[in-house]
Amino acid sequence: MIIEPRMRGFICLTAHPEGCAANVINQINYVKSQGPIDGPKNVLVIGASTGFGLSSRITSAFGAHASTIGVFFEKAPQAGKTATPGWYNSAAFQAEAEKAGLYAKSINGDAFSDEVKSKTIELIKKDLGKIDLIIYSLASPVRTNPKTGVTHRSTLKPIGQAFTNKTVDFHTGIVSNISIEPCTQEDIDNTVAVMGGEDWELWMDALSEAGVLSENVLSVAYSYIGPALTEPVYRKGTIGMAKDHLEATAFTITDKLKNLNGKAIVSVNKALVTQASSAIPVIPLYISLLYKTMKEEGIHEGCIEQMYRLFKDRLYTGQEMLKDEKGRIRVDDWEMRPDVQAKVDALWAKADTETLPEIGDLKGYKSDFLNLFGFGFEGVDYTADVNENVPMELA
Template sequence: MIIEPRMRGFICLTSHPTGCEQNVKNQIEYIKSKGPIEGAKKVLVIGASTGFGLASRITSAFGSDAATIGVFFEKPPVDGKTASPGWYNSAAFEKEANNAGLYAKSINGDAFSNEVKQQTIDLIKADLGQVDLIIYSLASPVRQHPVTGVLHRSVLKPIGNAFTNKTVDFHSGKVSEITIEPCSGDDIENTIAVMGGEDWAMWIDALKDANLLVEGATTVAYSYIGPSLTEAVYRKGTIGRAKDDLEATAFAISDRLASIKGKAYVSVNKALVTQASSAIPVIPLYISLLYKIMKEEGIHEGCIEQIQRLYQQRLYTNDAVPTDEKGRIRIDDLEMREDVQAKVAKLWLEATTENLSEIGDLEGYRSDFHHLFGFGFDGVDYKADTNELVDVPSIK
């Protein structure tokens, strides 16, 4: 079939298998170009199919020659209908890993569930014995609690008062003002239940109880802080409460891992174009301005550059892992430079529909958004008849 992008708001309803494969290949080549990383050799990535999770799997495999198990929840293709992009990303990753002689297997299912945790435990026992790095990179709007059965839904809302500020429709480029009403009822608790640290701790407990963690095992979850411009809807909003919970959980997990000399970290990463960030009002405008400045300064990074630097310069050095005063790894250091944020704040006041294409990088935003779904890559013939029925080799 001829596969074209079909947009609906901040979602693309189609994805391109060849384009997704090219995306994975590009990231692999970047990692190879940066040289070997003396990192973990048996890696579990929970949320492994897109974004930072995918970049972590690629960096582990092609930077450290690691065996990897990836857990994700993606929609497989059916005749005449494409899979979700994470499915094609994972298919491409396994293909490239197998060609390189690297162990790579995947599990497709609800990572919040006890069943998927047990399936993962069984696979590690059978194939790897133990793991030395666990990346936790889930990004889901809902979670069915494995104990209570309650379905929790997260919300992206401010706390206390309505929030009004600029935003942009990144498809049309129209800058407008938006008001987001504050959360109510159980919104905070539900958001923490979905995006906080409870499930991360459940994973680590399950792995430790099954004796699947090597001595000195490390686990890392990903978070975001961001600037004062976005804090009302992000870091001081419902999602911020969840991130606070995630960060507090790192200390609790580290205490539980002390007996095996293990450690849990939260890595605060840079703002990037993802399906999740595209859905948050205000964030697309901020990212458009940020991209413009960071590219001009020569310090822009995508997911793969961020994770390569996280591994090479933070996790796997001969020195202690550097953290901030709250114990967090800060790989958002370039984004949060004072000079960068001052320029963003100035441009924010100036931004209009008419000038955003000049003072911001809206084209870069759109390009990255299309890349999420496998569109817009050089060297891919998007007019060619393409087989949508691509398998992930290890998933039968």
């Protein structure tokens, strides 16, 4: 079938298998071009099919030549209907890993469930024995707690009072004001249940009890802070409460890993275009202005550049990790440079529908958004008939 992007609001309903493969191969080639990493050998990536999780898996495999197990929840293709992009990404990754002689197996299912945890542990025991790095990179808006059976849904709301500021519809380029009503305590509790650290801790407990964690094991989860501009709706809102919980959980897990001399840590990453961030009011406009500024400064990074720098310069330097006052690794350091934020603030004050095409990088934002679904890559013939039924061998 000929596959074109089909939009519904902030979601693309189609994905291009050859474009997704190009995305994966581009990331692999970047890692290879940067040189090897003296890093992990057996890696579990929970949330491995898109974004930072996918880039972490690529960096582990093609930077450190690690064996990897990826866990994700993606829809397979059907005749006349494309798979989700994560399916095509993971199929492409496995194909490339096999060509390179690297071990790579994947489990498709609800990572929040006890069933998927047990299945993953059995695969580790059977094939790898022990794991020395666990990446936790889930980004689901919904979670069913396996212990209680209760389904929780996250919300994006400010706390205490309504929040009003500018945002942009990145499809049309129209800048407008948006207001978001404050949350309830139930909203906070549900968001923490979905996006906080509870499931990360459950994974680490299960892996530890099964005896599949190596000495000096490391686990890394991803977070975001952002500027004062987005604080009311993000870091000091419902999602911020969940991120606080996630970051506190790192200390709890580290305490439990003392017998293995292991540790858990949170990496605070840069703002990037993701399916989730595209739906957050204010964030697309901020990212558009940030991209413009960072590209002009020559310090812009995508997911793979961020993850390679995290592994090479932070996690596996042979020295003690450089952490902030709250014990977090900061690879958002270039984004949060005072000079960068001052420029973004100045652009924000000027931003409207007329000025944005000149002062922002909405074109780059749109390009990155389409790339998430396999569209817009050089060398891919989007007018050609392609097979949407890309198979993937699952564990």
